[in-house]
Amino acid sequence: MNKQDFNFLKKLVETPSPSGYEQPAQRVIRAELESVADDMQTDVMGNLISHLAGKGGPKLMLAGHCDEIGFMVQYVDDNGFIYFGAIGGVDPHLTPGQRVKIHTADGEVSGVIGKKAIHLIEPKDRDTVIKLKEQYIDIGCGSKEEVLKLVAIGDPVTFAVGVEKLQRDLVTSRAFDDKMGAFIVTEVMKKVKQKGGGTAELYSVSTVQEEIGLRGATTSSYGVNPDAGIVVEVTHATDYPGVEKMGIGDVEVGKGPVIARGPNINPVLFQLLMETAEKEKIPVQVVGAPRGLGNDANVMQLSRGGVATALVAIPLRYMHTPVEVLSLGDLDSAIKLLTALSLRLEKGQSFIPV
Known part of the structure; x- marks a missing residue:
């Protein structure tokens, strides 16, 4: 190519x-x-x-x-954490700990899907998949009002990764x-x-x-x-x-x-x-x-x-x-x-x- x-x-x-x-x-x-x-x-x-x-x-x-596939902003709690729904077939196993981009009318807003540290998870719960509706995006804001100045309900979200070349002629994205x-x-x-x-x-x-x-x-x-x-x-x-x-x-x-x-x-x-x-x-x-x-x-x-x-x-x-x-x-x-x-x-x- x-x-x-x-x-x-x-x-x-x-x-x-x-x-x-x-x-x-x-x-x-x-x-x-x-x-x-x-x-x-x-x-x-x-x-x-x-x-x-x-x-x-x-x-x-x-x-x-x-x-x-992607996500959609659905709810913001009082502390500024954003809850989302899946657009298409998203695997809830792989979403915690991922970086994401929220695509707003004024441009991209960076965020992360939060993940509790393994030290804080009871051993019996470490293999449990967190339901998608319980996962949230953290964009660094401290309140609902602060978030809603940047992000709107219904804004789409994607993983924050792009195209990279691997070995031979293989690529990933x-x-x-x-x-x-x-x-x-x-x-x-x-x-x-x-x-x-x-x-x-x-x-x-x-x-x-x-x-x-x-x-x-x-x-x-x-x-x-x-x-x-x-x-x-x-x-x-x-x-x-x-x-x-x-x-x-x-x-x-x-x-x-x-x-x-x-x-x-x-x-x-x-x-x-x-x-x-x-x-x-x-x-x-x-x-x-x-x-x-x-x-x-x-x-x-x-x-x-x-x-x-x-x-x-x-x-x-x-x-x-x-x-x-x-x-x-x-x-x-x-x-x-x-x-x-x-x-x-x-x-x-x-x-x-x-």
Whole structure:
């Protein structure tokens, strides 16, 4: 991945966008595609829909959600401690002792999620998980009035970490799920434009509110009404200690994007992806998905009269933590695969399985 693309990825991932508060991330993507897309619109849900005109081919929608898990300010006690609720699937095991940023109308406010010192915890209670509703944020204020001059009820909160490089081509950050998906579909549109465009009508959609119920994909799939749609998501890597492979499959970071196969996936589109990967010599992995998926592909497939849907996923370690880990090479391979597929589609392409 070149420096310019990495800087875009880093900026997007580090821009706060908990579900329902995605506008800052959408502005980053809009700026990236303003000179690329033939037209762009933001719908009432907040989905950013960018269109690159084709030459009479099928409508292809590429979707990656730009929302991340986080927290929301709900209550401030008289001593200035802030109680919060989870936005999306937050693990209460890992939140105590974390640094956070509260995103207010006037900018970021730093805080910490308090954690009683181990010396003060009874031995019998040391393995007990503190319920999320009992955890609190300390921003250093001494009263409710002092806090409410800085923070408002309903302000979103994120972990205070960003992108860092590890060894080889691995990187770590919060919120790779799934801002790296929004990054990939944005990069694909740029690459297709650079290659002169394709026959297919290409839609790059940065969806919202996936983490709280696949909500943005439901409305944007209905609005775009594509012939085919590919969701770009993360999937669980199974190449680190303690993860059972039998129920997921053999998925390794750095071995290429993962293509799902199963009832949620259109068999024609699956085959096109596999043939494209082989032709372009792109390494891919395959997982079996025996039921409806828990991501935007689920609702996309069922939109209107049905959409030919596929899932291209990036192997991710430590999902929904502040230390998610993935391979930049897997992102590059996914971009190459989806660019080639977008340019391959021709007029009259049928996705009806026979």
